[in-house]
Amino acid sequence: MADNKKMVEAITSMEEDFTQWYTDVVKKAELASYSGVRGCMIVRPYGTALWENIRNDLDARFKALGHENIMMPLFIPESLLQREKDHVEGFAPEVAWVTHGGEEKLQERLCVRPTSETVFCEHYADIIHSYRDLPKLYNQWCSVVRWEKTTRPFLRTMEFYWQEGHTMHETAEEAWAETERMLGVYADFCEQSLAIPVIKGRKTDKEKFAGAEATYTIEAMMHDGKALQSGTSHYFGDGFARAFDIQYTDRANKLQYPHQTSWGMSTRIIGAIIMTHGDDNGLVLPPAVAPVQLVILPIAQHKPGVLEKAAELKERLAKVARVKMDDSDNSPGWKFAEYEMKGVPLRLEIGPRDIENNQCVLVRRDNREKTVVSLDELETKIPELLQAVHDGLYQKALARRESMTYTATTLDELCEIANNKPGLIKAMWCGEESCELQLKEQAGVTSRCMPFEQEELGETCVCCGKPAKKMVVWGKAY
Amino acid sequence: MADNKKMVEAITSMEEDFTQWYTDVVKKAELASYSGVRGCMIVRPYGTALWENIRNDLDARFKALGHENIMMPLFIPESLLQREKDHVEGFAPEVAWVTHGGEEKLQERLCVRPTSETVFCEHYADIIHSYRDLPKLYNQWCSVVRWEKTTRPFLRTMEFYWQEGHTMHETAEEAWAETERMLGVYADFCEQSLAIPVIKGRKTDKEKFAGAEATYTIEAMMHDGKALQSGTSHYFGDGFARAFDIQYTDRANKLQYPHQTSWGMSTRIIGAIIMTHGDDNGLVLPPAVAPVQLVILPIAQHKPGVLEKAAELKERLAKVARVKMDDSDNSPGWKFAEYEMKGVPLRLEIGPRDIENNQCVLVRRDNREKTVVSLDELETKIPELLQAVHDGLYQKALARRESMTYTATTLDELCEIANNKPGLIKAMWCGEESCELQLKEQAGVTSRCMPFEQEELGETCVCCGKPAKKMVVWGKAY
Numbered sequence: 001m002a003d004n005k006k007m008v009e010a011i012t013s014m015e016e017d018f019t020q021w022y023t024d025v026v027k028k029a030e031l032a033s034y035s036g037v038r039g040c041m042i043v044r045p046y047g048t049a050l051w052e053n054i055r056n057d058l059d060a061r062f063k064a065l066g067h068e069n070i071m072m073p074l075f076i077p078e079s080l081l082q083r084e085k086d087h088v089e090g091f092a093p094e095v096a097w098v099t100h101g102g103e104e105k106l107q108e109r110l111c112v113r114p115t116s117e118t119v120f121c122e123h124y125a126d127i128i129h130s131y132r133d134l135p136k137l138y139n140q141w142c143s144v145v146r147w148e149k150t151t152r153p154f155l156r157t158m159e160f161y162w163q164e165g166h167t168m169h170e171t172a173e174e175a176w177a178e179t180e181r182m183l184g185v186y187a188d189f190c191e192q193s194l195a196i197p198v199i200k201g202r203k204t205d206k207e208k209f210a211g212a213e214a215t216y217t218i219e220a221m222m223h224d225g226k227a228l229q230s231g232t233s234h235y236f237g238d239g240f241a242r243a244f245d246i247q248y249t250d251r252a253n254k255l256q257y258p259h260q261t262s263w264g265m266s267t268r269i270i271g272a273i274i275m276t277h278g279d280d281n282g283l284v285l286p287p288a289v290a291p292v293q294l295v296i297l298p299i300a301q302h303k304p305g306v307l308e309k310a311a312e313l314k315e316r317l318a319k320v321a322r323v324k325m326d327d328s329d330n331s332p333g334w335k336f337a338e339y340e341m342k343g344v345p346l347r348l349e350i351g352p353r354d355i356e357n358n359q360c361v362l363v364r365r366d367n368r369e370k371t372v373v374s375l376d377e378l379e380t381k382i383p384e385l386l387q388a389v390h391d392g393l394y395q396k397a398l399a400r401r402e403s404m405t406y407t408a409t410t411l412d413e414l415c416e417i418a419n420n421k422p423g424l425i426k427a428m429w430c431g432e433e434s435c436e437l438q439l440k441e442q443a444g445v446t447s448r449c450m451p452f453e454q455e456e457l458g459e460t461c462v463c464c465g466k467p468a469k470k471m472v473v474w475g476k477a478y
Numbered sequence: 479m480a481d482n483k484k485m486v487e488a489i490t491s492m493e494e495d496f497t498q499w500y501t502d503v504v505k506k507a508e509l510a511s512y513s514g515v516r517g518c519m520i521v522r523p524y525g526t527a528l529w530e531n532i533r534n535d536l537d538a539r540f541k542a543l544g545h546e547n548i549m550m551p552l553f554i555p556e557s558l559l560q561r562e563k564d565h566v567e568g569f570a571p572e573v574a575w576v577t578h579g580g581e582e583k584l585q586e587r588l589c590v591r592p593t594s595e596t597v598f599c600e601h602y603a604d605i606i607h608s609y610r611d612l613p614k615l616y617n618q619w620c621s622v623v624r625w626e627k628t629t630r631p632f633l634r635t636m637e638f639y640w641q642e643g644h645t646m647h648e649t650a651e652e653a654w655a656e657t658e659r660m661l662g663v664y665a666d667f668c669e670q671s672l673a674i675p676v677i678k679g680r681k682t683d684k685e686k687f688a689g690a691e692a693t694y695t696i697e698a699m700m701h702d703g704k705a706l707q708s709g710t711s712h713y714f715g716d717g718f719a720r721a722f723d724i725q726y727t728d729r730a731n732k733l734q735y736p737h738q739t740s741w742g743m744s745t746r747i748i749g750a751i752i753m754t755h756g757d758d759n760g761l762v763l764p765p766a767v768a769p770v771q772l773v774i775l776p777i778a779q780h781k782p783g784v785l786e787k788a789a790e791l792k793e794r795l796a797k798v799a800r801v802k803m804d805d806s807d808n809s810p811g812w813k814f815a816e817y818e819m820k821g822v823p824l825r826l827e828i829g830p831r832d833i834e835n836n837q838c839v840l841v842r843r844d845n846r847e848k849t850v851v852s853l854d855e856l857e858t859k860i861p862e863l864l865q866a867v868h869d870g871l872y873q874k875a876l877a878r879r880e881s882m883t884y885t886a887t888t889l890d891e892l893c894e895i896a897n898n899k900p901g902l903i904k905a906m907w908c909g910e911e912s913c914e915l916q917l918k919e920q921a922g923v924t925s926r927c928m929p930f931e932q933e934e935l936g937e938t939c940v941c942c943g944k945p946a947k948k949m950v951v952w953g954k955a956y
Contacts, residue, residue: 035551036558036600037588045546045616052547068523069530073513074552074590074621074637075574080514096553097578098590101625102571110515112552112576112590119513123520126511138523142621143552147579158579159552 011341013280018224023153025274029283029342032153039151039158043267046342049291051161051267055141057193057289058163058265061185067137067165072119074142075110080118084243087117090210094147096158112145117211117236117262120166121244124258130249131170134258135178139165154271155228155478162266168258170250172237175259179235182263183216186231193288194269195393196220196276197401198230199473201449206433212262213237219448219473221401222275225422227448227475230272233263271478276397277366283343284365286393287386294382295344296325297335299351309355313348313378320382321346340365345389346382366392405473409458411442414474418443424475428468430461438463445474489819491758496702501631503752507761507820510631517629517636521745524820527769529639529745533619535671535767536641536743539663545615545643550597552620553588558596562721565595568688572625574636590623595689595714595740598644599722602736608727609648612736613656617643632749633706633956640744646736648728650715653737657713660741661694664709671766672747673871674698674754675879676708677951679927684911690740691715697926697951699879700753703900705926705955708750711741749956754875755844761821762843764871765864772860773817774803777810777829787833791826791856798860799824818843823867824860844870883951887936889920892952896921902953906946908939916941923952 011024026032031047034040043051059069075098082088095111113119124136143161151157165182169175183200190196198218208215212234219227238257241247250256277284287293294317298310307327314325324344326335332349339347343365350360362371362381366389373381404423408414417425425445429435436447439462450470461468489502504510509525512518521529537547553576560566573589591597602614621639629635643660647653661678668674676696686693690712697705716735719725728734755762765771772795776788785805792803802822804813810827817825821843828838840849840859844867851859882901886892895903903923907913914925917940928948939946 033601033604035597036555037551037553040551040553042551042597042601043549045548048547048549051549069526070523071521071526071529071621071639073515073518073520074623075515075518077514093580095580096576096588098574099577100575102573104625110574119520122514123511143549145552147582161549 011280011282014223014278021278021280022271022274025278025283025341026153031270031274031283034153037158039148041153041157041159043161046291047270050270050273050285050289053289053291054193054269055163058185058189059141061189062139062163062165065137065181065185067139067167070138070140071142072113072116072123072140074113076113076116076118078109078111080122081111083118083121084211084240087211087240091115091146096145096147113142114144114146115262115264116140116142116144116164117166117240118244120262121240121246121260124168125244125246128168128246128248128258131251134168134170134248135174136168137165138167139163152271154267154274157267160267162264165261165263167261168241168246169260170248170256170258172259175237175261176235179214179216179233179261179263182261183218183231183233186233186263186265187218189265190218190220190230190269191394193286194273194276195286195390195397196230196272197394197398199449199451200453201451201473203232203449204433204436204447204472206436207447209234211236211239213239217449220272220276221397221404221424221475222272222478223278223400224275225404225424225476227424227473227477228268228272228275229448229477230269231263231265234261236260236262277393278343281337282341284393285343285345287345287390290343290345291322292324292339292342292344293321293386294323294346294348295339296323296348296350297332297339298325298327299332299349299354301327303352305355306350306352310350313350313360313375317378317382320379321386346385364389364392366396407457408462411463414439414445414462415443418445418474418476422476424448424473426455426457426471426473427462428458428460429470429472430464430466431469432461432464432466435461435463439474443474445476448473448475448477489758489760492701499756499758500749500752503756503761503819504631509748509752509761512631515636517626519631519635519637521639524769525748528748528751528763528767531767531769532671532747533641536663536667537619539667540617540641540643543615543659543663545617545645548616548618549620550591550594550601550618552591554591554594554596556587556589558600559589561596561599562689562718565689565718569593569624574623574625591620592622592624593740593742594618594620594622594642595644595718596722598740599718599724602646602719603722603724606646606724606726606736609729612646612648612726613652614646615643616645617641630749632745632752635745638745640742643739643741645739646719646724647738648726648734648736650737653715653739654713657692657694657711657739657741660739661696661709661711664711664741664743665696667743668696668698668708668747669872671764672751672754673764673868673875674708674750675872675876677927677929678931679929679951681710681927682911682914682925682950684914685925687712689714689717691717695927698750698754699875699882699902699953700750700956701756701878702753703882703902703954705902705951705953706746706750706753707926707955708747709741709743712739714738714740755871756821759815760819762871763821763823765823765868768821768823769800770802770817770820770822771799771864772801772824772826773822774801774826774828775810775813775817776803776805777827777832779805781830783833784828784830788828791828791838791853795856795860798857799864824863842867842870844874885935886940889941892917892923892940893921896923896952896954900954902926902951904933904935904949904951905940906936906938907948907950908942908944909947910939910942910944913939913941917952921952923954926951926953926955
């Protein structure tokens with residue numbers, strides 16, 4: 001193809017340089033590129049389509065539980081951000097400040113929202129008066145800005161996209177239940193739609209959200225053994241309600257403060273997809289959110305009837321999958337590489353001989369397994385194979401996590417593992433922050449979470465030897 | 479209902495005070511409320527659901543034509559905004575400036591995007607190299623910020639939500655065709671989905687977009703006779719391409735500048751819906767975008783079987799419409815008023831006697847027409863009635879526009895109409911900006927557009943008497 005300037009270049013292998021591999025995949029799969037503003041990414045059409053599928057899936061899960069979307073202002077006045085003490089301490093150092101509107105200097109600085117608890121609370125104070133107004137189950141899809149020093153596409157960017165749910169409830173029990181319920185939604189979404197196994201647990205006080213009483217998290221393990229916090233759900237108690245004067249009349253006609261939660265999942269999850277399923281040929285997308293689930297590649301497309309058949313299949317199969325047909329003049333080999341790079345779960349090859357035999361070849365992205373399928377059976381075979389890709393991805397990720405999760409009962413053992421084996425380490429903990437700091441210092445690990453599913457690995461803290469309170473999963477993290 | 483604190487209060491009538499009526503509807507229908515930041519609105523769940531329906535409808539129209547969504551950064555460096563001279567002059571006076579990130583003062587100010595031509599162009603310079611890379615048909619859904627002096631919910635807010643399409647083409651012809659095609663998409667959307675008749679035309683140079691060669695517009699007439707610009711589509715030529723160094727190798731292997739368009743529709747369109755269809759009982763929503771198309775109200779709901787029947791209908795009818803059932807203990811009268819205020823297109827009343835007779839009552843929001851319908855026919859009757867509501871709204875709006883559109887052939891006549899009759903005025907124009915300024919001064923009207931469908935009302939300019947070039951629609955505008 002003399003005319004064809006585009007070439008699919010090989011990417012750095014994971015083994016050689018995992019960080020570079022990640023960057024190569026983001027770029028070559030055309031998910032995102034950097035813009036002229038430091039740390040702000042352009043999410044390209046393929047990445048945006050992936051995010052839209054993630055958003056639509058999650059949004060349907062939220063709405064099925066009664067949540068409503070709302071659109072809150074981008075700006076937060078400085079005085080509003082300062083209302084809740086812990087919260088402002090956590091966020092003020094990393095916000096972008098608007099100081100001028102047009103030619104005029106503002107009387108009060110506005111920050112670009114880093115998260116929206118404060119504006120939600122201000123609104124809740126306006127609209128919550130009676131127990132009849134509760135619960136309020138609101139969510140918004142938006143971008144937020146945090147002034148990060150070092151950034152990487154999807155994993156840590158100054159501007160990122162997310163949803164933030166903010167709910168208010170009559171009782172603490174209800175709010176706790178919501179915090180847990182929404183963590184469950186995230187875990188189900190990761191496992192059912194992204195084929196990513198996750199550990200559900202609670203963050204230690206050191207790692208919790210600024211202003212929260214408790215933070216629940218789902219943690220996933222990446223290819224390189226590092227953990228990635230994939231979604232969080234916070235219980236606030238009535239701390240913000242008190243700071244923002246939100247009160248309601250309860251069923252006994254008494255004034256009460258409502259109890260609050262918030263929960264979020266962001267474009268970081270795209271980083272988790274890349275680093276959980278990707279391989280040395282590029283991206284591997286879980287079928288439920290893949291922008292293209294099946295790519296049809298006509299072989300020897302100049303031969304009579306091939307393009308017509310491919311187009312006919314595209315029409316037909318649009319009913320069972322998101323289909324693309326590529327009839328460009330790139331070579332088949334080039335196309336194979338391109339759609340592998342883009343992680344399309346299934347490839348359908350059809351050439352003159354296949355047409356004669358009323359068949360085609362289906363190739364799975366995850367394991368390159370080929371199946372010759374009768375054209376009459378595609379409507380059943382394709383959904384089956386997409387499910388098989390999903391299951392294969394999930395099982396592979398789960399097996400990897402299990403084989404890379406270790407147990408330590410002494411500090412030496414923990415350091416030894418942390419220094420030599422990428423992965424997660426389960427160990428008992430006394431509950432003191434000093435031990436967290438020491439493990440960070442000596443082993444370079446942080447507490448990822450206290451899993452809901454606790455195990456009794458011993459009776460003493462792996463670090464200080466005092467009586468243990470919880471089993472913690474430790475690890476290096478993104 | 480002693481226990482029921484909520485009351486549906488009457489709103490100001492249109493006749494009495496149109497501006498107050500508008501504000502009342504926005505508030506009482508719970509579409510939006512103001513936040514603590516001047517000019518920034520909170521779009522409440524009902525308004526957000528309406529916007530989501532608008533967005534999904536438009537988005538499907540764009541995608542069907544091959545447009546892809548992309549997510550661009552919120553911030554634009556000052557130097558980038560300055561690259562195209564006319565553009566920066568138009569926007570710099572009304573942008574919000576970020577000067578600090580965290581504790582640190584930025585070396586270069588960033589503006590919060592007022593529109594994204596500049597960042598799109600920067601990206602296009604990176605990714606457009608050959609005619610094979612064209613056309614690029616990108617769109618983004620986001621919010622933008624313009625530092626407005628006076629604001630009103632939806633009509634003019636500092637932050638507003640919109641989509642902005644930005645496309646690049648090989649030839650001027652193609653870009654002109656795209657500019658026109660997208661205006662057509664907006665016009666079809668307004669007429670088919672919002673039941674709003676629009677006039678398609680071109681803006682005069684005075685009224686065009688900063689940096690564009692030509693701006694096309696659709697103009698709608700509100701209840702009070704004022705025009706509302708409802709969507710615009712711009713042809714840029716290669717001005718931005720030259721300013722941003724975007725060049726491609728054409729089919730003859732020569733370097734060329736591509737030709738550009740952009741087009742946008744915003745949350746302003748919700749203002750247009752309110753002021754086109756609303757009445758003294760509140761909002762009236764066009765069925766295609768109404769968050770709830772049919773509300774089921776059980777009558778005498780304490781009687782045995784009523785709530786069960788209502789719930790059964792809700793289940794059943796979810797297949798043909800977006801349905802809500804209200805079994806709260808508010809009185810039927812209160813519920814009637816509430817769903818009229820919220821503009822729900824159809825109301826279904828069902829009580830014990832209806833159940834006995836296997837029937838129910840359907841009431842249209844637009845004209846309060848009641849139909850008694852057999853429960854067996856609902857699946858066909860409801861879509862028919864929703865279509866009838868749509869058609870009724872469209873015809874009413876069209877008749878109003880026609881009855882309130884006048885023709886003027888002399889300046890006196892034009893002033894006389896402008897001073898005494900709310901509405902639009904068609905009159906011939908010489909093409910000079912001085913006449914536009916004079917008409918603004920003497921009659922208080924601006925040129926809304928030069929309609930694509932021109933009429934020959936005379937041979938001379940209504941203002942200066944020189945030979946006329948175009949028929950213009952003049953009016954007061956939002």
